[in-house]
Amino acid sequence: MQNATSANTDSLLTGQVLHFDGNPFEQGQQAAKVERRGAVLIRDGKILDSGATERLVAEYPTAQRVDYGDHLILPGFVDAHVHYPQTGIIASWGKRLIDWLNSYTFPEEMRFADRSYADEIAERYLDLTLSHGTTTMASYCTIHPESVDAFFTAAQQRGQRVIAGKTCMDRDTAPAGLRDTAQSAYDDSKALLDRWHGVDRLSYAITPRFSPTSTPEQLRALGALWGEHPEVLMQTHLSEQVDEIEWVKSLYPGARDYLDTYEAYGLLRPGGLFGHAIHLEPRERDRLREVEAALIHCPTSNTFIGSGLFDMDGLSRAGHRIGLATDTGGGSSFSMLRTMASAYEVAQLRHRPLHAAELLYLATAGSAHALRMGDKIGNITPGMEADLVVLDLASTPDIAQRASQADDIWEAVFPTLMMGDDRAIHSVWINGSCRKAVD
Template sequence: MSVKAYLGSIFYLTDDPAVIKAPDCYCYWPDGMLVCEDGMITAVGPRDEVEKTLPEAAEIIDHSGSLIIPGFIDTHIHFPQLDMIASFGEQLLDWLERYTFPEEAKFKDPAHAKECADFFLDELLRNGTTTALVYGTVHKQSVDALFEEALARNMRLITGKALMDRNVPEAVRDTTAESSDRDNRELIERWHGKGRLGYAITPRFAPACSDEQLTLAGKLLREHPEVLMHTHLSENVSEIDWVKDLYPTAKDYLDVYDRFGLLTNQSVFAHCVHLEGQEFQRMAERGAAISYCPTSNLFLGSGLFNMKEAEKYGVDVGLGTDVGAGTSFSLLQTMNEAYKVCHLRGHKLDAFKSFYLATLGGAKALNLTDKVGSLEVGKEADFLVLDMHATPLLSRRLKHANTVEETLFVLSMLGDDRTISHTYVAGVCQHRKS
């Protein structure tokens, strides 16, 4: 691959704005240059400095007038719920029974899984998501289909088959805990580390998994310290009450996962809307991460995530769209809703933190900061070009933005899929707005 240099305004975070205050937590060059070779970032900085170091044969791609940022990282999304997004009227448990499980049963058909995987990944790229932690279904073939399509696009994608062997319909239930463990082991062997793919052991949630299944999941996690564990936690009050009935001696919902060895620095817990202080503290002590899913939490009426409390205890947090309970693939729209949820909690979510959650914060949650999340030299060349004139309103409003922080905030409030001009994956353009 030849050396390519991209011109434009360049922005990325280097640290958590809640820990290292602006401007020390980011890099920004109004007239910048990003240089890539063989899918990696080899130089970045002010154009007048970086341009001097270019080899004569370098190809220059001009995105002047646009903003270049790292690719978005979605830390929680359900690929098989693609066709049930915007389903009316239910909270979590009834929503699963009425919509989710019947839809996921269709993924027994490999052809259906492949067609959905193809559309799903293209939609991620169209919305600027270059890395994602994704739920499959209980069917091994759904995971195969998603990995195959992600490999073809060279995406950094982490997924796993959903583990469910009780309290769910037969069509989406594992035959036995042992069969699900065999499936996991075969999938790890086949896919983990292939291209830019990674595996996640994926219990649906504690009520859907027997003690035997959770025990085997914990054992597998210990045997494979390089994979993730991905599940749901404290999303809905009725769900929490159900867990209390199933595990009356547990200290809390988090303790259930801890008992089975599933609370580690490999763990990503989606939602965490109703956590208490001691749960945040235990998550921080173990290095576990949270996926904050505001559009889903609002749509299902689940509650308002407490970002300030997560920051207080130092828990790593990334953003998740949670499609299909979430209502958009766009992490820009997800930032919009995250701001509103924080506002209702009495906390002002600034623009630097919003973009941190969608980029470097997501990478940290997924243990990927050595690979993605920023545009530092040595990172993989996953980046976006944002169209500052994507809509007439956005264009008009940005004329009055006097700082980079204001520009980012306006993008997070008014931006959506139309704002994504180009999506580059490992230095290759995988989406270009028509």
């Protein structure tokens, strides 16, 4: 249901309300608070107040009340690494990373020179992610400026906070139809940055795909652009597969390690978003932490393409910024619920079960922190932007029967994180307006 409630009307949402007082990885599950009979007051696209239902009903008697009963109201999901142009090839069979790119990704991305096709896929992608409760994402586009314009236009029309950038590739390891140059990558990225960054809820990210598809000249040009605009983010890939790392070594024989191929050209600093980061050397871990760059965990992608197991326990204990992501379409689901379930499974294989509070933190406040937007999204506190998702904790019979046996809220939530899908997403609010609601 579109625009069920106008953003210029006070709305009082009641139900069980989740917010974070801190980071559960550092402070334990008590950093996540659930108000059993809670409420959220929305005005002009922002969260004006939250707390006990009784208090807010008394203090805001004219607000339009939306009663969600025992459903859980939490921040909208934040997907920190996606490729919206890969929407149509999600769940493609049987390839390792490099073969997968050549067989599926690159042929599909060539189609985005056509603005009408880019518009179609941008709309489709945002519709699909809305149905799964995702309200913000950081997306790679293609080398075509049209693909960036299409994505930002679609998001702007919906009032969404999104991050995106033109993917840059100039090395002959990419097909001829998907190559730019060092100069055109700089010029196109700068023009797009000037056009879109900071407009409404849109942010630009400088986006070299990864070192194997960029020459040193291109990485240097993009590093220079980032130096001129340190306020924007930079997103790329790092140490996803062991054969990829060997490929990087062959292309950059003078580099100390994979990370050094970015660091040497000005692409390592605060605001860097490094997708995957599975097979990190000790020096790389230390430098990433030192500069407060973010590591983006993509568990469904890492298992689907056979990349490896992210070290959530070791990296979180070391104090890294960590976000969570679907990595559409290397990832096999648009759902952040499925992504949380996969993150749990990966962590189990590394002998560190993640608590429901930690999983929800990764998908909301943690990813917002990774994207350096923790002051705007990812939590339910006064002053934050009103991006919310409402979870039905009994959306299917199998989930309902397990949740009915729960002794506390976390036992009630966990089955939805493990088995939930779009049926569990009862409602989605973006910028203070209800964009999806189950009757």
